[in-house]
Amino acid sequence: MVTRARASHIGSALSIADIVAVLYGRILRVDPSAPDHSERDRFILSKGHACVAVYAALAETGFFDSALLETYGTEGSPLMAHISHKVPGAELSTGALGHGLPFGTGKALAAKRMGKDWRTVVLTSDGEWGEGSNWEAALFAAHHRLDNLLCIIDYNKLQSLTTVEETLRLEPLHSKFEAFGWAVREVDGHDHEALARALDAGAWLAGKPAMLIAHTTKGKGVSFMENRVEWHYRNPTSELLAQAIAEIEEARHA
Amino acid sequence: MRDAFIDELTTLAEANPQIALVVGDLGFNVVERFAERFPERFINAGVAEQNMTGLAAGMASEGYHVFTYSIANFPTFRCAEQIRNDVDHHRLPVTVVAVGGGVAYGALGYSHHAVQDYALMRSMPNMTIAAPGDPMETRACLRWLVANPGPSYLRLGKAGEPQFHEDIPTVSPGAWVRVRSGDENAIMLSTGAALGAAIARAEDQAVYSLPLWSMATKQRQAGQLARHQSVTTFEDHLADGGFGSWLAESVAGTETAGRIRPIALSAEICDQVASQAALNRRGGLTL
Numbered sequence: 001m002v003t004r005a006r007a008s009h010i011g012s013a014l015s016i017a018d019i020v021a022v023l024y025g026r027i028l029r030v031d032p033s034a035p036d037h038s039e040r041d042r043f044i045l046s047k048g049h050a051c052v053a054v055y056a057a058l059a060e061t062g063f064f065d066s067a068l069l070e071t072y073g074t075e076g077s078p079l080m081a082h083i084s085h086k087v088p089g090a091e092l093s094t095g096a097l098g099h100g101l102p103f104g105t106g107k108a109l110a111a112k113r114m115g116k117d118w119r120t121v122v123l124t125s126d127g128e129w130g131e132g133s134n135w136e137a138a139l140f141a142a143h144h145r146l147d148n149l150l151c152i153i154d155y156n157k158l159q160s161l162t163t164v165e166e167t168l169r170l171e172p173l174h175s176k177f178e179a180f181g182w183a184v185r186e187v188d189g190h191d192h193e194a195l196a197r198a199l200d201a202g203a204w205l206a207g208k209p210a211m212l213i214a215h216t217t218k219g220k221g222v223s224f225m226e227n228r229v230e231w232h233y234r235n236p237t238s239e240l241l242a243q244a245i246a247e248i249e250e251a252r253h254a
Numbered sequence: 255m256r257d258a259f260i261d262e263l264t265t266l267a268e269a270n271p272q273i274a275l276v277v278g279d280l281g282f283n284v285v286e287r288f289a290e291r292f293p294e295r296f297i298n299a300g301v302a303e304q305n306m307t308g309l310a311a312g313m314a315s316e317g318y319h320v321f322t323y324s325i326a327n328f329p330t331f332r333c334a335e336q337i338r339n340d341v342d343h344h345r346l347p348v349t350v351v352a353v354g355g356g357v358a359y360g361a362l363g364y365s366h367h368a369v370q371d372y373a374l375m376r377s378m379p380n381m382t383i384a385a386p387g388d389p390m391e392t393r394a395c396l397r398w399l400v401a402n403p404g405p406s407y408l409r410l411g412k413a414g415e416p417q418f419h420e421d422i423p424t425v426s427p428g429a430w431v432r433v434r435s436g437d438e439n440a441i442m443l444s445t446g447a448a449l450g451a452a453i454a455r456a457e458d459q460a461v462y463s464l465p466l467w468s469m470a471t472k473q474r475q476a477g478q479l480a481r482h483q484s485v486t487t488f489e490d491h492l493a494d495g496g497f498g499s500w501l502a503e504s505v506a507g508t509e510t511a512g513r514i515r516p517i518a519l520s521a522e523i524c525d526q527v528a529s530q531a532a533l534n535r536r537g538g539l540t541l
Contacts (some may be wrong), residue, residue, distance in 0.1 A: 010266070083346060091315070093343060096335055102305045103340055106312020113294055114316070136305035 001052050003241045007081050011219035011231030012050040015124060015189075016226045019214055022245060023121065024057040024196040032062035035088040041118050042107050044092050046100020047125035047154065048233060050082035054090065063089035093142025098131025101151060105137045106151035107211075121150045129160030130168045135180075141209040142181030150199070150210040151182075154189065156218040158229055173213060182211040189214030219249045255410040255447070256284055258355055258389035262396045263321065264288045269535075270274045270400060272317055278306050278324035280307025284353075285323065307333040310348045311340035315464055319403045323509055326354045326368040331408070337405075338435075342378040347403030350375075354414035355385065355409040355521065356447055356490030357533040367533075368409070369519055372445075375407040379469055382406045387449025387463040389418035391431070395465050398425050411447040418449060418463075426472025428530065430478055434533040440484035448488040451540045455488075467500065475504035479513060486515045490539055493518035 002202045004090035024030070028041045052072065059066040064087070078086050080090050084093030092103055104122040111118055128134065131221075141149050155173070157164050164170055177184045183205040187198040195214070197203060205209040219225025222244040236244060264287050267273040269376050275288050276293040291294040295318075303324060311319040322329050329350050330337065341348045343439035350370055359366035376525035384395035384406060391501050392410065399406050422430050430443060434453060442461045444452035455460060479501070487498035498516025505511045526533060534540045 049427070073262045093339070096339055098304070099308060099336065099340055102308025103303065103312040103315075105311030106314075107316055108312075109297070109309060110316035110318060131302035133308060136300075136302035137308065140299065140302065140305055140309065 001055070001069055001072040003236050003238065004070070004079065006235050007052075007054060007073045008233045008235065009049040010052070010234075011079075011228065012047060012125070012224050013053040013220065014217045014220045014225065015216045016047070016050050016154050016193060017053045017220065018054045018190045018231065019123065019124045019152060019154065020057045022192050022199060024061050026196050027199045028121065030061070030089065031117065032089065035063055039116070039118055042091050042104070042120045044094070044104045044122045045083045045122070046094055046122055048082035049095030050125075050154075051079075051081070053080055054083060055087065055098075058089040058209065061089070062086075065250065067095050088151065097125065097128035100132040101134050101137040104151070105141050105146065109143065109144060109145040110149055112144070115246075119148050119149070119150060121152065123154060123160075124153045125159075126153055126155045126157060126164050126170060127167070129153070129170055133175075138177070138180045138182065145207045145223065146209045147204065147206050150204070150212065151200075152199075152212045152214055154216050156216040158218045158227065160229075160233075162229060162234060165183060177211045177213075181208060182214065183208040184211045186213045189216035189219055221246060221251055222247060255386060255392045256390055256413045257486050258392040259282050259351070259396065259408070259410055259519045260287055260482060261467060261470050262393045264291055266396065266400050267292055267531045272319050273400065274313060274318045274320045276306055276310050276313075276320055276322050278303050278322070280324050280353075280404040281326075298537060301433050303328050304334040304336055307336035307348070307350070308340055309345065311336065311346050314341070314348045315344065319349070319400065319521055321349045321351050322406075323353070326352060326366045327371065327515065328352075330368070330371050335484070338378055342405045345380050345404060347400050347405075349408055351408045351410065353410050353412060355411055357519070357537075358412045358447070360528055360533045363505040363527050364524055364536035367524070369524070370495065371407070371409060371489070372489070372491050372497055372500070375434070376467075376469060376495070378405065380405045381467060382468045383409065384444035384466050385389045385465055386410045387433070387444060387446060388415055388418045389427065390417060390422050391463060391465045394425045397422075397468055398466060407434075414448060416450060418453060419526045425466050427466040427468055428464075428474035429466075430462040430464050430508065432460060433463050438482060440486070441482045442486050442488060443501070446487035446490060448490045448539060450532065451490075452486075454489040455541060456478055460488075464497075467497070472500065472504040475501055479505055479510050482513065485512050486517060489516075489518050490520055492521055498502045
């Protein structure tokens with residue numbers, strides 16, 4: 001998809017691919033035959049630039065024909081290069097960072113006030129915690145005890161120009177969120193069994209919003225992309241694409 | 255207008271269980287009535303306008319018609335991207351309510367002068383601006399907004415504005431409302447709280463108000479303009495990106511464009527502190 005569309009952000013998508021796979025495969029209560037079902041869990045991708053991972057999961061789950069993936073990022077396609085609510089199964093168009101958590105907080109509050117038991121799950125990047133709007137929402141969700149809200153941080157520790165540590169330090173992240181009043185857990189963001197346990201609603205405390213810090217690798221699974229800032233931007237050539245696919249296939253069969 | 259707003263909203267909320275009010279830690283002695291009557295539909299989001307607007311959009315996506323409420327530029331410019339992306343782009347029923355439109359908070363200085371808000375809100379494709387000219391238009395606008403939920407902006411003055419309509423007028427987006435009869439050849443056309451200035455400056459001219467307008471209703475303007483030889487517009491907003499320029503854009507390049515004479519606030523008032531009346535006079539809105 002990314003190669004064909006000459007698009008960017010493949011490293012960001014590979015960083016969340018395992019999280020998204022476990023969410024759609026094992027956690028989220030969603031029905032591809034009824035994408036707007038009122039009792040569905042709501043999943044919001046706040047780092048909209050990594051949308052190819054979600055588009056692929058939606059196609060794999062049956063929300064639309066996987067042939068549509070071939071149109072990604074091309075003229076007239078509903079599959080914009082930032083996630084779009086016009087795609088069946090996508091709740092919110094994002095692209096500007098710091099929007100997903102406030103929006104998801106509103107959904108979680110609405111569910112509480114309406115007595116509904118569906119969950120809201122928001123996936124953010126690490127760099128987007130530079131946005132003040134996220135911290136506003138973090139205060140609000142804890143104040144209102146929104147334990148039906150799960151936020152996942154894709155903590156690959158790289159942002160747009162360099163590392164998070166060199167840009168705008170988030171550490172100590174775990175204790176920071178605890179101090180904000182959230183229940184906090186950490187997980188290997190590429191370990192499917194650990195992710196399935198940590199994403200399960202039963203794993204969390206009542207009365208607090210849930211924050212899952214997922215330790216990830218940007219460009220995961222492709223040797224020449226892993227932990228390289230330039231793969232936030234670069235578009236793989238067909239040769240590099242073939243190599244990347246071969247490496248991922250090999251790891252899968254190993 | 256502020257009191258007409260909360261009175262009407264509380265009444266409408268009795269019949270409509272979807273109406274919710276989210277305030278940005280403002281509204282002392284205004285919002286209590288709604289909050290006490292509907293505690294489950296009232297939220298104080300704190301001093302956090304970006305989250306206030308984002309969470310309003312999230313609630314609206316689950317069926318609420320959310321009114322966000324704050325002063326002057328706080329519910330608009332501070333969270334402009336949340337209004338643009340989350341509310342307007344998703345066509346969600348969120349009504350942004352700003353109290354203190356124009357220079358109603360004159361003495362509080364530039365931070366509290368809402369004189370560029372039309373420019374921001376009218377650039378959003380799905381947004382309806384509601385700028386009532388008196389308490390009766392406030393009630394009329396609110397009823398229309400609740401009956402037609404969508405992205406919208408309600409710009410209020412403060413309290414104690416004069417009442418110009420005897421009854422609640424019929425309003426519809428883009429449609430001018432006659433407030434004073436008179437010469438139909440040269441008329442005055444006002445939006446928002448500038449209505450008082452238009453009436454005060456009218457000699458024998460008819461005076462109209464346009465309390466509901468939007469990008470989508472520009473196309474309704476040429477037909478109404480064609481009935482008059484001269485239309486003087488009034489707004490307590492800067493000329494740039496304002497109401498008069500919106501009207502002029504609707505007929506740009508046609509003969510009708512020359513009939514529009516915009517009266518708006520001069521940018522010279524931007525660094526001045528004075529009463530609302532003094533700033534409106536210095537800015538050129540009133541004589």
